[in-house]
Amino acid sequence: DAKTTQPPSMDCAEGRAANLPCNHSTISGNEYVYWYRQIHSQGPQYIIHGLKNNETNEMASLIITEDRKSSTLILPHATLRDTAVYYCIVRVADSGYALNFGKGTSLLVTP
């Protein structure tokens, strides 16, 4: 699986959009971008994934650049409960294989 690079930490004011970047310059054509988050003392939670088109669900939006070398996870209206470590993972779909977590981005949402 391709390697990802994320900033170690970010801050966001409550109610504002949180934009979390991820670089994956060595991504290959059959690899998807996945985002998980881990709230303190809990197991990781799936957020969203995509191949090349932008994706949106009830939790977040995923914007993938045209060259697929980077992406941004957007939490449109961050709340205090969104404070967590966010992991960007690149992975081949249909594989059923392991998730390769890096260190992620620690997002702190402040009042």
Added chain:
Amino acid sequence: ETGVTQSPTHLIKTRGQQVTLRCSSQSGHNTVSWYQQALGQGPQFIFQYYREEENGRGNFPPRFSGLQFPNYSSELNVNALELDDSALYLCASSLVRRRDTGEQFFGPGTRLTVL
């Protein structure tokens, strides 16, 4: 829908002992994965079981072993515990099939402390 559960929540062992951690997968899932998460690090893949067979393994020694049962519950066994085995152990279940979405459902973890 029943989520992924793990037991115990916390455990303290001494170096050299053996430990068994348990996981109950989400209903209908046929795959279980185990991860080790050291303090301040992301989870590291230990191994995965699919239909009771080991289906992939990370960079962990053979003293880490597992089982998956017909009801898709699972165990992680660690022999000859070392101080560096102190970590949060996470179990994740998924339904692996054609067009796998990659969504894995994680339990809350077992916090193991080795003294």
